[in-house]
Amino acid sequence: MLQPNPNFAGGDPPPAPSREGAAAVAKSSTAAARPPSGSGTVFSKAAAASAAASRQASHPVKHNKNELLENMTKQLQVILTKLNDKTLNDEMREKYQALAQNIQVQMAKISRPQAPKRRI
Numbered sequence: 001m002l003q004p005n006p007n008f009a010g011g012d013p014p015p016a017p018s019r020e021g022a023a024a025v026a027k028s029s030t031a032a033a034r035p036p037s038g039s040g041t042v043f044s045k046a047a048a049a050s051a052a053a054s055r056q057a058s059h060p061v062k063h064n065k066n067e068l069l070e071n072m073t074k075q076l077q078v079i080l081t082k083l084n085d086k087t088l089n090d091e092m093r094e095k096y097q098a099l100a101q102n103i104q105v106q107m108a109k110i111s112r113p114q115a116p117k118r119r120i
Contacts, residue, residue: 069110076103 079100083093 065110069107072103072107072110076100076107079103 079096082088083096083100088096
């Protein structure tokens with residue numbers, strides 16, 4: 001049986017930073033994002049975020065897939081939290097359980113490794 005994550009706080013995600021704030025962070029982290037040549041070591045969170053962004057830009061499909069899985073995981077956590085409610089009636093509990101199973105099936109399809117294409 002599915003169990004909710006006890007560490008999940010629920011609620012809405014924190015608001016995204018404004019465009020001006022994001023631009024200021026990007027400008028301040030530009031120098032930090034460049035590690036010494038050849039070291040490959042990341043020295044700050046801003047540099048790590050910059051490195052992650054450059055990897056995501058090179059693999060947009062993988063990034064979109066991960067975003068989708070992240071959103072589905074959050075939805076599943078909300079559903080599992082609701083299923084943990086002792087006052088939930090049987091009809092609603094069954095609906096939430098079916099929805100949770102549907103999300104899990106979709107997540108399994110998305111995260112299934114793709115077979116390599118055969119060359120002829």
